[in-house]
Amino acid sequence: MQQVVVTEMTFNPWQTLQEYEQQLQQHHPKIGAVSTFVGTMRDNNEGDAVQTLFLEHYPQMTERYLRKISDQAMQQWQIMDTLIVHRVGEMHPNDTIVLVAAWAAHRGAAFDACRYLIEELKHRAPFWKRETLPTGERWVEHNTPA
Secondary structure: OEEEEEOOOOOOOHHHHHHHHHHHHHHHOOOEEEEEEEOOOOOOOOEEEEEEEEEEEOHHHHHHHHHHHHHHHHHHHHHEEEEEEOOOOEEOOOOEEEEEEEEEEOHHHHHHHHHHHHHHHHHOEEEEEEEEEOOEEEOOOOOOOO
């Protein structure tokens, strides 16, 4: 099923995960593990207060890249499926930005694939971040290390 969603809409990662997994179990009854990562917006970065975050992207380019890393994870590990949901547009502190999940028969493959997906996404996916601070706006030049 492998699903990639890039959306401006807020979402509940736990509800999204539950709904997706219910569909997935119909196709893969031998799932024994799911590893997930949920990223939320912080109210600070590099020692400064952050009021809002605006994520820009090129839709086709971004979605194509996220599908590519999902396909690579499926080839590299013995996993049954992946899910990537990523917000774009304006976000506020505590908003969910990203949900990544990988399903497998065993935890090792699920953990490894999930970590690969989020690290690739954070370091290479074509997103551009603009933060609003009390003193004005700035572009984020690099992501925080793992």
